[in-house]
Amino acid sequence: MSVDYDVIVIGAGNAGLSAAATLQRGGKRTLLVERHNVPGGAATSFVRGRFEFEVSLHQLGGMGGPGPLREILDEMDVTRRLRLIQDDELYRTVVPGVLDVTLPADWQGAVDVLDSHYPGNRAALTRFLEIVRDVGLWQLTARANLHRLKEQVEWLSGLSDVRRYGLRTYREVLDEFFTDERLKFVLSSYWSYNGQLPSRMSFMDMARLLALFIETKPYQIVGGSQALSSAMLESFLEAGGEVRFNTSVEKIVTRGGRAVGVRVDGGETVSCRLVVSNAPSSTTYTRLLDPADVPSGVLRDLGSRRMGPSATALYLGLDAPAAELGFATATNFLTTDLDERTVARGMRSLEPAPFLLASCYDVRPTGFAPPGASQVNLVTIQYADPWEAVPVRDYQQAKSAYAASLLDLLKAIAPGVRDVIEEAEIATPLTFKRYLSQPGGAIYGFDQDAMDSWLFHEDDLKPNVPGLVLVSNWVTAGGYNSTIVTAARLCRRLLAVL
Amino acid sequence: MSTSTNPLAHLFEGADDVVAEIERRGAAGADHPADAREEITPYHPKVLDLTVAEVVEETVTTKTFRVRRTDGRPLPPFLAGQYISLHVRVGDVLTSRAFSISSSPAALDHYDLTVRRLRGGRVSNHLIDTVKPGDRLTSGGPIGTFYHDPLFHGDDVVFLAGGSGVAPAMSMIRDIVDHGLSRRMTLLYGSRRADDIIFHDELDAVAREHRDITVHHVISDPGPDWTGEVGPLDAALISRLAGPLAGRMTYLCGPPGKYAYLVRQLESLGHPRRRIRLEANSVALPPPADPRWPAELDPEEQVTVTVRGRGSLRVPRGRPLLDALEDNGLRPEASCRSGECALCRVRVCSGEVFHAEEARLRASDRQFGFAHCCVAYPLTDLEIDF
Numbered sequence: 001m002s003v004d005y006d007v008i009v010i011g012a013g014n015a016g017l018s019a020a021a022t023l024q025r026g027g028k029r030t031l032l033v034e035r036h037n038v039p040g041g042a043a044t045s046f047v048r049g050r051f052e053f054e055v056s057l058h059q060l061g062g063m064g065g066p067g068p069l070r071e072i073l074d075e076m077d078v079t080r081r082l083r084l085i086q087d088d089e090l091y092r093t094v095v096p097g098v099l100d101v102t103l104p105a106d107w108q109g110a111v112d113v114l115d116s117h118y119p120g121n122r123a124a125l126t127r128f129l130e131i132v133r134d135v136g137l138w139q140l141t142a143r144a145n146l147h148r149l150k151e152q153v154e155w156l157s158g159l160s161d162v163r164r165y166g167l168r169t170y171r172e173v174l175d176e177f178f179t180d181e182r183l184k185f186v187l188s189s190y191w192s193y194n195g196q197l198p199s200r201m202s203f204m205d206m207a208r209l210l211a212l213f214i215e216t217k218p219y220q221i222v223g224g225s226q227a228l229s230s231a232m233l234e235s236f237l238e239a240g241g242e243v244r245f246n247t248s249v250e251k252i253v254t255r256g257g258r259a260v261g262v263r264v265d266g267g268e269t270v271s272c273r274l275v276v277s278n279a280p281s282s283t284t285y286t287r288l289l290d291p292a293d294v295p296s297g298v299l300r301d302l303g304s305r306r307m308g309p310s311a312t313a314l315y316l317g318l319d320a321p322a323a324e325l326g327f328a329t330a331t332n333f334l335t336t337d338l339d340e341r342t343v344a345r346g347m348r349s350l351e352p353a354p355f356l357l358a359s360c361y362d363v364r365p366t367g368f369a370p371p372g373a374s375q376v377n378l379v380t381i382q383y384a385d386p387w388e389a390v391p392v393r394d395y396q397q398a399k400s401a402y403a404a405s406l407l408d409l410l411k412a413i414a415p416g417v418r419d420v421i422e423e424a425e426i427a428t429p430l431t432f433k434r435y436l437s438q439p440g441g442a443i444y445g446f447d448q449d450a451m452d453s454w455l456f457h458e459d460d461l462k463p464n465v466p467g468l469v470l471v472s473n474w475v476t477a478g479g480y481n482s483t484i485v486t487a488a489r490l491c492r493r494l495l496a497v498l
Numbered sequence: 499m500s501t502s503t504n505p506l507a508h509l510f511e512g513a514d515d516v517v518a519e520i521e522r523r524g525a526a527g528a529d530h531p532a533d534a535r536e537e538i539t540p541y542h543p544k545v546l547d548l549t550v551a552e553v554v555e556e557t558v559t560t561k562t563f564r565v566r567r568t569d570g571r572p573l574p575p576f577l578a579g580q581y582i583s584l585h586v587r588v589g590d591v592l593t594s595r596a597f598s599i600s601s602s603p604a605a606l607d608h609y610d611l612t613v614r615r616l617r618g619g620r621v622s623n624h625l626i627d628t629v630k631p632g633d634r635l636t637s638g639g640p641i642g643t644f645y646h647d648p649l650f651h652g653d654d655v656v657f658l659a660g661g662s663g664v665a666p667a668m669s670m671i672r673d674i675v676d677h678g679l680s681r682r683m684t685l686l687y688g689s690r691r692a693d694d695i696i697f698h699d700e701l702d703a704v705a706r707e708h709r710d711i712t713v714h715h716v717i718s719d720p721g722p723d724w725t726g727e728v729g730p731l732d733a734a735l736i737s738r739l740a741g742p743l744a745g746r747m748t749y750l751c752g753p754p755g756k757y758a759y760l761v762r763q764l765e766s767l768g769h770p771r772r773r774i775r776l777e778a779n780s781v782a783l784p785p786p787a788d789p790r791w792p793a794e795l796d797p798e799e800q801v802t803v804t805v806r807g808r809g810s811l812r813v814p815r816g817r818p819l820l821d822a823l824e825d826n827g828l829r830p831e832a833s834c835r836s837g838e839c840a841l842c843r844v845r846v847c848s849g850e851v852f853h854a855e856e857a858r859l860r861a862s863d864r865q866f867g868f869a870h871c872c873v874a875y876p877l878t879d880l881e882i883d884f
């Protein structure tokens with residue numbers, strides 16, 4: 001039976017691009033279909049006036065040393081197309097009037113800094129970060145080697161810390177080692193990179209994030225995430241791949257329960273041997289497919305999962321140099337108080353923002369702001385529901401009010417920002433819904449608590465409907481490293497059987 | 499444990515609790531939201547189906563078209579200063595043009611589009627000469643970044659308008675009046691002759707009745723009866739009419755050729771560039787007027803543009819790609835047609851394009867070959883894809 005393509009990839013986000021490039025470079029004739037006129041999904045940028053704005057990338061993990069992302073991008077012939085800048089620091093964490101700590105991207109350095117701020121914790125810190133490192137590196141390694149199960153079981157059997165702490169909440173483990181709430185708070189800063197607060201996030205996931213960024217160092221990309229997604233597209237095209245932009249997949253076509261192609265807007269049907277969907281799981285299984293073609297176990301599993309958070313972002317073009325404004329660190333976490341419940345409330349309401357991540361792209365300039373100016377993103381984690389509840393007519397006003405509260409909070413580290421704003425753009429969960437076609441505007445897929453762990457969802461990466469696999473942050477952890485690496489590895493294995 | 503659990507999971511303390519919780523959640527069964535696209539439509543409809551309700555002759559050269567949604571539903575909300583892209587068929591060619599909404603954002607039963615004849619302009623003349631009440635039109639949803647942002651624009655603003663550039667200013671003034679906003683606005687409005695002034699009576703009436711609204715008409719070609727201000731609108735006149743500019747956001751909307759001059763005038767008064775905002779409503783310097791245009795390349799000469807999967811066309815170098823494509827029945831998406839919105843982005847697979855100054859490209863676009871075809875001109879034979 002002749003088919004139009006070996007593979008059709010639906011969606012050119014990080015995961016879709018990674019899958020398409022891997023399959024095409026592996027010799028499969030691949031068509032990539034994207035709704036927008038540009039590759040990247042969340043990995044993109046936009047221009048206002050003299051400024052370019054990074055949409056989603058705060059720190060790129062996995063690129064330093066033999067990092068997992070580095071290995072994949074080398075293999076994909078993408079690294080040489082990029083210019084990377086290493087961040088000097090891991091992050092700065094501030095609670096006005098309570099704490100202000102900057103951590104280096106280095107295990108020992110982190111112990112030293114934290115012990116100098118909170119003396120008497122050196123032994124506990126050393127032991128705690130050792131476990132973080134072990135658990136984090138175990139997870140990064142185990143995911144790459146799942147096909148060698150026997151070996152993995154043996155290895156894990158000997159890792160008693162990993163087994164003991166892995167599934168507990170991050171908060172529980174912090175409480176076991178420390179009493180100083182400020183110290184625990186600083187160590188929890190990366191919660192927003194996963195979207196779950198420390199009392200809901202598993203220790204394993206926070207350990208993975210910390211180990212990723214400390215072991216492989218945080219990076220910025222000159223030209224931002226769009227340079228990365230365009231580079232993946234270029235590699236795909238150079239290998240002979242075909243892409244259709246401005247094209248939406250309306251249905252996955254099945255025959256006898258097997259995915260055999262897609263129907264695009266306009267009605268055309270294109271056939272293939274394998275469909276790879278970068279669209280969200282729920283969209284893929286319940287909209288693109290007829291649920292009758294989907295095994296009931298998969299639908300039940302979808303029902304057990306919770307919609308993950310989205311974000312509200314204020315993109316700022318500032319007519320002043322970063323240093324003058326008070327930005328010495330690229331990544332800054334700011335919170336009004338130490339109580340996790342304050343932030344939890346903020347995620348579900350439009351009360352003044354209690355938390356933000358301020359990324360400054362001009363501590364070491366990525367080229368997004370003209371000389372003497374700087375580009376800063378303020379992002380907070382929020383679910384879509386409080387925004388959905390705002391009547392359409394009041395939406396603009398709600399946006400402005402919320403953005404103003406972000407600026408108020410920012411004053412603690414950069415008091416002069418409001419006076420030098422040249423461009424400002426606000427994105428809410430509704431904006432992310434619009435541009436990413438993600439239900440709930442989710443930026444990391446499902447709620448990533450322990451129940452969402454890959455350990456309990458092997459099927460996520462399996463062809464539950466014959467002829468179809470999914471790649472996206474709905475079937476693996478959110479974030480650049482995870483989505484790109486998981487998609488590439490899955491597709492490498494598929495090359496062997498296709 | 500469920501079949502989807504990896505055997506490694508068993509080795510973890512607490513794995514049974516996790517599985518039990520997953521099962522509990524599965525039994526409760528969460529419903530996931532509908533398609534993100536459908537949910538977003540009320541905010542950002544892709545296409546509006548419009549009917550012309552009324553045509554008002556504003557001046558000899560200008561008409562206002564009042565359009566309503568054909569199905570009678572309210573139009574989507576917009577911000578004073580935003581525009582819609584109107585889809586129009588002129589002869590055989592389907593094209594589009596951006597028009598600022600001049601009506602008040604307080605009334606969503608209609609949008610007013612105020613159109614002035616442009617000498618030689620295809621679409622403005624077509625609209626003014628042929629469109630009448632009852633006619634059907636389509637457009638995109640409201641879009642654009644030229645509006646008052648309360649976050650940093652302040653509540654004392656200045657607007658320099660020329661010709662039909664008064665349309666967004668009118669909408670902003672109506673917004674202030676209808677919503678009772680505490681915002682002062684000073685409009686310096688340049689027209690050629692007194693009878694060219696659009697919204698003359700309404701502007702003067704609003705200015706009389708509202709302390710916060712000030713309007714100055716500036717005429718460049720005054721007749722004997724004109725007693726008001728006379729252009730050019732230079733630094734001295736701006737300063738005299740508007741007063742000190744410090745801290746006041748200043749909006750510019752008018753003929754594209756005027757922007758560079760006006761920005762210089764404002765800057766000479768010590769006004770920082772960040773407090774000046776322009777509506778980019780067309781290209782100021784089409785080639786070959788642009789000094790960056792390669793002198794050896796004749797803009798009249800034709801090159802071949804190949805569109806992946808859709809054939810080839812012969813196009814003079816000096817014609818914007820978007821227009822050339824539309825001439826040939828191809829319609830990439832487009833909205834602003836002035837380089838800003840990126841909706842007309844195409845991928846240049848081979849060959850070289852020249853971008854007008856106004857093109858708001860991203861750093862990576864040049865490296866990876868993306869173009870805004872509304873302000874891109876084919877320098878060589880091209881292959882493009884969209």
Ligand SMILES: Cc1cc2nc3c(=O)[nH]c(=O)nc-3n(C[C@H](O)[C@H](O)[C@H](O)COP(=O)(O)OP(=O)(O)OC[C@H]3O[C@@H](n4cnc5c(N)ncnc54)[C@H](O)[C@@H]3O)c2cc1C
Pocket residue numbers: 010011012013014015016033034035036040041042043055056057058059060061193247248249250278279280311313379432435436437438443444471472473474477478479480481483
């Ligand atoms: C504000 C924000 C901040 C973030 N910060 C970080 C960070 O600092 N570090 C980090 O690592 N991660 C961060 N992330 C998360 C990261 O961007 C995502 O996890 C990752 O990019 C997801 O990739 P994806 O391929 O799964 O999904 P997406 O990027 O959403 O890609 C899906 C693509 O599929 C297309 N598509 C969907 N349905 C169809 C269809 N039917 N037909 C055709 N096309 C379709 C969409 O248009 C889209 O292009 C952030 C995200 C956001 C929004």
Ligand code: FES
Pocket residue numbers: 831832833834835836837838839840841842843870871872873
């Ligand atoms: S139509 Fe807006 S950039 Fe071309």
